Amino acid sequence: MTMKTDMKSVRGLGSAHSGTHHFWMQRVTATANVFLAIAFIIILIKAAGADYEAAKALVASPLVAIPMILFVVSGIYHMHLGMQVIIEDYVHTENLKIPLVMGNKFFSIVIGLSCIYAVLTLSFGG
Template identity: 55%
Template sequence: MGQFDFSIRTPVKGVRGLGSAKSGTGHFWQQRLTAVALVPLVLAFIAIVICASGRDYEAARALVGHPLTSIILLLFVVTGAIHGRLGLQVVIEDYVHHEGCKVAAVIANTLFTAAVAIAAIFAVLKISFGV
């Protein structure tokens, strides 16, 4: 059979970039997209922190409560959380070899990232709405 081995898989399967996990290319692009989005968001976050650092509590709270500032902070938190989760997931999948530990670590990574993001979103919204 050696010389006449035929496969029912088409060359399109390889071109689409679907590896054994069926989602490698999408994961790659999500990570790159969030990295690019974080460049202006980090610069804006640094500018907000610098502006808030020289103010008293009420003035800093008013700065964070401004709608544009709140939107930038929320975008920064959500994009940063997604990017962080994706990056740490790659590290876990590459360096944790025991399957049970790998699954537990990926779940813990997702839950921790979600908890931190939810807490940060809650804080920004609470300040933004003045509650």
């Protein structure tokens, strides 16, 4: 006995089998963001009141630059996943949904690469 309607069987519309992965990635990035945000706040406190050269020297340390890059990657990916869910759940017009999902991916990549570039530029003395 199948739960599919005849039309659904003909169209082949079924589960994309990616919901569980998407769910777990949201939870993993959320958990990582907690710890990385704490590290980021500690870095901000250390940099507070410092001049440009002192802040640049702080970010030049791998013990600071790596957590900052991880925070950017995890945060941007978490944002991307969340926005994708919002778009897929609340935009019901396919002609609008597809460009929004593509724009979300493009925006996430551009912002993520820009942040990583900024951290690497400061880290390597740019």
